Amino acid sequence: VALAVLEETAEYLGAGLSDLINLFQPERILIGGWAGLQLGTRFLPAVRRHAATYALRHPADKVNIDLGKLGPDAVTVGAAILPLADFFAGGGRRPEPAAEDRLPAWRAALRQRAPH
Known part of the structure; x- marks a missing residue:
């Protein structure tokens, strides 16, 4: 019964x-996570077969469905890459600090005490 549930x-x-695959036409889909790592090698051929059956022929011919190789740390590694992706998207430069018109704290305190 368990095998039938996993095949379904x-x-x-x-x-x-x-x-x-039909919507985004990716070149590659990686399956990971603990379930993907434990069951992926056994059921990956069936997943590929069903994806190709249900997808449009043209995008299905161009996609590779594989198991992720980062293991259980995939989420952590992906999160660590986000700041790097943002850095490189900005041309590899740090953003210029915004010009601030704020007064120093001591001057702002004096202005608040002064009669208007």
């Missing part, structure tokens, strides 16, 4: 991936 899950995963 592989079909549903393939059908869901086919929607992503």
Whole structure:
């Protein structure tokens, strides 16, 4: 019974991936996480087969569905890359500090005490 449930899950995963393939036409889809790492090698061929069955032929021919190789640290590594992606998207330079018109704290305190 458990095997039948996992095979049905592989079909549903393939059908869901086919929607992503049709919409975004990716070159590669990586399956990871603890479930992907534990069950992926056994069910990956079925997921690929179902994704190709449900997706449009043209985008399905161009996509590779593989298992992620980063292991359980994939989320952590992905989060660590976000600041780097932002840095490189900005041309590899730090943003210029915004010009501030604020007064020093001592001067602002004097202005608040002075009669208007």
